[in-house]
Amino acid sequence: MDPSQVKIPPMKDLTADNITQNVHTINSLCEDERMKYVLERLVTHLHDFARETRLSTQEWMTGLLFLTEVGKICTDVRQEFILLSDVLGLSLLVDSIDHPKPPGSTEGTVLGPFHTHDAEEITTGDSMSHDPKGEPLLVVCTLKDTAGRPIPNVKIDIWETDSTGHYDVQYPGRDKPDGRCVMRSGEDGVFWFHAITPVPYPIPHDGPVGKLLKKLHRHPYRPSHMHFMFEKEGYDHLITALYLRNDPYEMSDAVFGVKNSLVVDIGRAGPEYARKYGVAEDHALLTYDFVLVSDTETSDLRARNSKEALDKLGRKVKIVNGLPVPDLD
Amino acid sequence: MDPSQVKIPPMKDLTADNITQNVHTINSLCEDERMKYVLERLVTHLHDFARETRLSTQEWMTGLLFLTEVGKICTDVRQEFILLSDVLGLSLLVDSIDHPKPPGSTEGTVLGPFHTHDAEEITTGDSMSHDPKGEPLLVVCTLKDTAGRPIPNVKIDIWETDSTGHYDVQYPGRDKPDGRCVMRSGEDGVFWFHAITPVPYPIPHDGPVGKLLKKLHRHPYRPSHMHFMFEKEGYDHLITALYLRNDPYEMSDAVFGVKNSLVVDIGRAGPEYARKYGVAEDHALLTYDFVLVSDTETSDLRARNSKEALDKLGRKVKIVNGLPVPDLD
Incomplete structure (x- = not known):
């Protein structure tokens, strides 16, 4: 790669306090607004998780080796990551968000x-x-x-x-x-x-x-x-x-x-x-x-729920292709 | 398994709003205080991530298949999960937390x-x-x-x-x-x-x-x-x-x-x-x-940093074996 093509905003000195902002900065050139938003939230929560638990190097390695094992056991007829998502309640949550039901x-x-x-x-x-x-x-x-x-x-x-x-x-x-x-x-x-x-x-x-x-x-x-x-x-x-x-x-x-x-x-x-x-x-x-x-009822309700939930969190978003991205206007 | 041995606190009707508390409840019988705390924070951040992004079923599946691929490519001489942690800034953060350095x-x-x-x-x-x-x-x-x-x-x-x-x-x-x-x-x-x-x-x-x-x-x-x-x-x-x-x-x-x-x-x-x-x-x-x-300087500084960071977040913790767990006394 030609170094002159490095268009990434320069990072500051990296510390436990500014690393998150630096990762956001380096990811900010992603052209897919939705992916950028999802990544920004993912990195924020991943880092906050480490900061709030004061995650040790040994625990971090235990976690990575666990995820490796989960990946290794997956086959065409066994999806251990879905199972992991299931037992952590994530699957039910995502279904509830994506397929909201009116009374x-x-x-x-x-x-x-x-x-x-x-x-x-x-x-x-x-x-x-x-x-x-x-x-x-x-x-x-x-x-x-x-x-x-x-x-x-x-x-x-x-x-x-x-x-x-x-x-x-x-x-x-x-x-x-x-x-x-x-x-x-x-x-x-x-x-x-x-x-x-x-x-x-x-x-x-x-x-x-x-x-x-x-x-x-x-x-x-x-x-x-x-x-x-x-x-x-x-x-x-x-x-x-x-x-x-x-x-x-x-x-x-x-x-x-x-x-x-x-x-x-x-x-x-x-x-x-x-x-x-x-x-x-x-x-x-x-x-x-x-x-x-109906599809229409569902997408209306999904968009309304998104707006409400994110308003409550103080995030200004707009709905693009049915999914929220930050509203920067 | 003998159903009479199900000692888990009964869960309430599951919704997008109470699923997180329900997962904490079912995990609350874990006897390892540190693991329980780490899991509680992990599940909270994982769920908040899904709620704040309004993660779609399709995005969830894309994520799980990505993690599966990361696991599959790992070998004795290639650790793609460490690489993933590296490019998300998590590795540097964990090192900074676990090995704090005095001026x-x-x-x-x-x-x-x-x-x-x-x-x-x-x-x-x-x-x-x-x-x-x-x-x-x-x-x-x-x-x-x-x-x-x-x-x-x-x-x-x-x-x-x-x-x-x-x-x-x-x-x-x-x-x-x-x-x-x-x-x-x-x-x-x-x-x-x-x-x-x-x-x-x-x-x-x-x-x-x-x-x-x-x-x-x-x-x-x-x-x-x-x-x-x-x-x-x-x-x-x-x-x-x-x-x-x-x-x-x-x-x-x-x-x-x-x-x-x-x-x-x-x-x-x-x-x-x-x-x-x-x-x-x-x-x-x-x-x-x-x-x-020295080891002593490091563990003192690590404990002090933990206390300070978690105080700032309003979490009352005690340090057990060098790592924080909730202080419930």
Whole structure:
């Protein structure tokens, strides 16, 4: 590199007090306003973290080696950094910020690492789990917009573990998907299917994230739940899950996914349900009414939330491409 | 795991506003007070970073995949996370916090990734570089304590690149160390040796950290410098380097290592030096007087700095094993 091309503003003598401003200065030539803002906040918080903890060289090295181990264990089917983000509550936070929900709509929650793109498409009334040891469960749902109108033809991904708490992808010999499906809502916004009653299970805890949980005296369990993902043009992509009330881990989910509005009771089919859906009376039953939010509602709410949150922090920002950057005008 | 052993305080309904407190709650059973404090600060800053930037799901994923790539490229001889810490100014900050220097003592700076443990021990007056293309440089130094007394028998590691800006370990065919040595100070605290005049060089920039620098319009260069490391029982381990004044990258070091007190001029040997050290007149000459700090002085100063910095932030802490933890009494 030709030294005459060094256009970076000269740095001052570096000390623990001015290093942060110096890093901002050297990063200030970044032409992407959003990236510059994100980096500026990242460096500020990283440095404040070190200053407030008086981080020792040994702790710093322990941290870097931990992150190295997290990276090393990642494969095509294992994403340990997402898991780390999950157990630190960051995943839930980012979802809450990026997919805000107006009152009355269905809240989102963590995606988790077990969604796949190869689930079979089933039609309403089919079964999405073939584990003979699971408790058969009838699931009957409706899908509406915030004005109460049914939304037909929404692509719905549903996935759950088998009765031992393992997803199909956790079995080395997996030859085809099970415990997962894709289906579509009908003209009346209804979709229903047969599944098994969810059970609790541990997140993968044989890696660095598991070791961290152990040091923190935390268990790796997730309460019993079933995942749902809804996609239709014009509606905000909804990733959510339903959690069973009174699960032993309901109040201590290792990845902070539980929200009150997503906790449900497993009921029993009465005579009407039994007749209508062709199951025995007392068959286990899960019902839920999902409410999707339009893209426009979501982006308006997201921008409003951004403005409000940053106003409260005394930061003057403008929204560019849906995301805040400092307003320097 | 027996669910009856779930002793974690129950979490409340999770929202963007209370998730941070919920993560602190679930981490609060950690028995290591220091680790608990570090985690509490880490989670707070991580979450505040997401809230202040209104981090999008896409940006979050970009970040996690970047960290995964950083981990993947690490090997026994390449530590990309240290490099990332270096280019974000964190390494210099942590060194400044952990190895504070009283006025008049030699400041520390970043270690960098090229120190090895296999350098040959040489005696004073020997040569530590055998690159015929480098400009021969005589280096004459003294080593004293803060009271001005010479410190004999200090183990001194010295390392620099060859004349093309590459360390020996960067050559695939390396069969023995070069451009590095270990030596000891004499009874009078003096050590001197032959080297070559340092040249600027780029940090490894073919990986994710290099890509990041490019996006930020930053160059990967370090100004010309020579590394020194001093070890003797009773003295704080000093990792430092001397930088050449007027180097094209003096004001824009990619890893923020330059401190004013470590910037030196390359002089020319006069008649006295020429005679005493057996070099021609006008031979390139570097002289420096290093001042080491005792362990006791350092730990006292570190504790005082911690107290002061945290008092200023309104945090009541006590120092345990040299590091702050919240003072809850």
